[in-house]
Amino acid sequence: MNVKNFRIDTLYGILIVILLLPFMNSNINFRHVMVIFLIFAGLGEAWNIITGFAGQTSFGHAAFFGIGAYTSTILFYKFGISPWIGMLAGAVLATVISVIVSYPCFRLKGHYFAIATLAVAEIIKQLFISWDYVEGATGISIPIVEESVTSMQFHSSKIPYFLIAYVLFLITTMTARYIENNKMGFYLKAIRESHEAAEALGIDTTRYKLYAMMVSAALTATFGTLYAQYILYIDPFMVFTLEVSMKIVLLSVLGGLGNIYGPIIGAAILIPLSEYTRVYLGGTGKGIDLMIFGALIIFVACFEPNGILGLLKKKRSRRRGDVYARADA
Amino acid sequence: MLLQIILSGILVGFVYSLVAVGLTLIWGVMDIINFAHGDFLMVSMYTVFWLYTLLRLDPLASLPIAALVTFVLSFLTYKLIIKRVINAPGLTALLATFGLSLFIRNFAQYLWTPNYRFITTSLVTDKKLEMGSVIIGIPQLVAALGSIMMTFLVVWFIKNTKTGRAIQAAAQSRDTAKLMGINTEKIYAVTFGISGACVGVAGALLATFFPIYPESGALYSLLAFVIVALGGFGNIAGALYGGVLIGLSEALGGFFLGTQFKYAIVFLIYLLVLQFRPKGLFGW
């Protein structure tokens, strides 16, 4: 009966566990994995708004991620401006760019749209590769300064990075959750299910898709800034590539599309897997880590097409004998 | 000079066309984006490379073997993976093919290292055709001619054989095809196989002048997506013209704006064309 409360509690429970984990295990690799996990879970949540809710498949979110990373880095590298301001600026810039690219892309439907987002991201990548002002293909090493909150650089511990990632992740997840439970979420899902029905219900489909894209882009960009500050180096191949876009797509679909738990579950499985296999097997340069990664993805796709979440739901509903398990998807 | 650029653009364009024809077939018949398409191309290149290295077989002689290898690989991909995800919701099929791409690419890296390999001597290596100021590499010319032949072979097959017509029917509508008593299961597997053979041929032809490494298929996949969408999903003629158009815009864009921008131009062309034809050049 209290399905709703149960679900809210689950989310808070998950959030608290995530927050506590790195304090219970001080292993540096573990803390590193936690930071990357939060970044990608957050990216998945942000992507989910435009693709999972609104049904507009984006293969180009690396563009917004990269813009976030480059904006703060350039502002700091060239003008010494704090990455926090850079993060805001990056989010604003990503929003502006999302509006500019959305207009031509939203005229396209389905796969045509997906390929268009991929094209936009590739164009932006090419521009950055050959743009001297941002050091082109060479990339930028962020100047190391004394660790502090204002400089968003921490050299003695990963905990501050973890906390920043956690806050960004929390903001993103809560935003997604708020959208899902209010008018905008209903409107986006209606657009996903049927453009025509949505229009007949008085929904300005173009406008709402645009809103979704703007929110998604802004949130994605903030993670870009954090990522750059965490790695302290960026080049176009790290942030603007199809691999980044696809990683976001993969983990969200793997977890379960169109649901705020999906990206968390997907990232919780894929990120430790890829990070740990990289640590233990990747050093050989033989690509075993990614082979396992690929095989796992195929396996999940073949045997649990609704994502891991689909599997959990099936289990739960089997216990409850509930025929309509997909209803709350 | 300009003529030279245009010609080489068109030549490479035909190879793109063949790769795109393979992709668009699957797309049209099953509505599936095969992210591993370019990796089949890479497998073909390695096949040719090893036959050349171990058995001294000329790439052109091993072309049928490479095509057979990728036909089987692609056919099995359908039987083992795609079959299970073809009716799955949303992006699941895409997830599966992306996983496959990762797997194949890294398996190749595991087996053969990420190093670049070259086929340094073959029937066509370093040969040139000179016509006044225009110089055309024979490998490129052979690749283009071979691609055209394979493209027309596929078109002929689809138009004139029983299986081909069944593929056409399945592309129109899955349900109609079933009603007509077509074994869609078999048709899908064959379509996948043919799609694989297309990149198999393209890969063998490219191996004579293109470095061979685990990621050599990546660029072709990416371009093929754009070409397929540009031509209209599932449209073979669209893929053919789209490939040439992309080859041309890449060459001309590279010439006038600098090679670093040539792919940016390609993607820009896609966005521009789709503004006027939101379902591709030949889409409806």
Add this chain to the structure above:
Amino acid sequence: MFMQEPMLEVQNVTMKFGSLIANEDVSFSVHKGEIVSLIGPNGAGKTTLFNCITGFYRPYAGRIYFQGRDITGRPPHEITAMGLTRTFQIVKPLKEMTVKENVLTGAFLRASSRKEAEKIAEEVLEMTSLSGKKDMPAGSLTIADKKRLEIARALATGPKMVMLDEAMAGLNQTEIKEAMELCLNLKNRGITLLIVEHIMEAIMPISDRVVVLNAGKKIADASPEEVTSNEEVIKAYLGERYHAKSKKSEHGV
């Protein structure tokens, strides 16, 4: 009553698909509080006309006015926001959402909060007898319930006028009775209706006026009694169908 400005006015609308003329110079109007039926044989152009009126198609020629405002070529969502909404002949349920969520989506148009939207949705679900199925995914409903959901969703947008495209097709006798009552109920609430329907015995008793289309052209526009006795209409359409339909329904189809 008919002195006032019409609710909906269709003026000389023509719609073409290539060389096919689906609507040719169609004009008619619907007044506030009326139930008007739009009938005609298959392929007469009824759905096409609906699409033109509600902004899904831009008519080739002609103009459409809603409450005196020109809405020709305006996007569908604006037209719905003005108070004119429609259902689809080929139902378009928001499949992955529950019945209630479907209706709630429509209710957000006039509600200022989720709570208010919930209230509207509950009312509409009650009115369309869908309350019992509100937690089912819309995709799993029977065709009859999907048709109901179409109506429920349209009503949730708080319309002044609703256009129903074959909302009764596929319903059984009891369900048709219910649908007829619902139409009259809506009329009493002051909602104007334009109904496309093939089931004559369902619409003739409740319609104030009947507009007949044949091969894209309007061939009659009169009271139900006049239309059923109009020779041209009988020839074009009613003759076989009215009899065929009533015979079929006697056998309980």
